[in-house]
Amino acid sequence: MATSQHALSLNIPAELSVGSRPVEVPVRRNGRRYGVLSISSRGVEWNPSTSRPPVSLSWEELPAALTAAAGTAEAAGKPAARPARGGSKAAGGKSAGRAA
Numbered sequence: 001m002a003t004s005q006h007a008l009s010l011n012i013p014a015e016l017s018v019g020s021r022p023v024e025v026p027v028r029r030n031g032r033r034y035g036v037l038s039i040s041s042r043g044v045e046w047n048p049s050t051s052r053p054p055v056s057l058s059w060e061e062l063p064a065a066l067t068a069a070a071g072t073a074e075a076a077g078k079p080a081a082r083p084a085r086g087g088s089k090a091a092g093g094k095s096a097g098r099a100a
């Protein structure tokens with residue numbers, strides 16, 4: 001089974017103010033655009049390069065969404081997500097998993 005290769009690059013404005021202007025991380029898979037991850041003071045947004053709508057999560061929703069995604073991956077027999085470095089626990093809120 002061939003594995004896909006992901007390439008990341010950062011498009012950071014000259015003056016980084018995440019509150020007013022999101023940081024965009026274009027993601028390429030096997031040389032083709034896969035999507036863009038945007039990080040802002042409001043949260044994160046994944047905008048796939050397909051016809052699917054972008055998915056937005058607030059910082060309060062993010063911990064629960066990542067935990068749920070790790071559980072889904074384990075149930076499907078995929079490797080679980082690796083824990084973040086530092087092991088700090090983010091304050092979690094209710095996960096609405098809204099799509100923008």
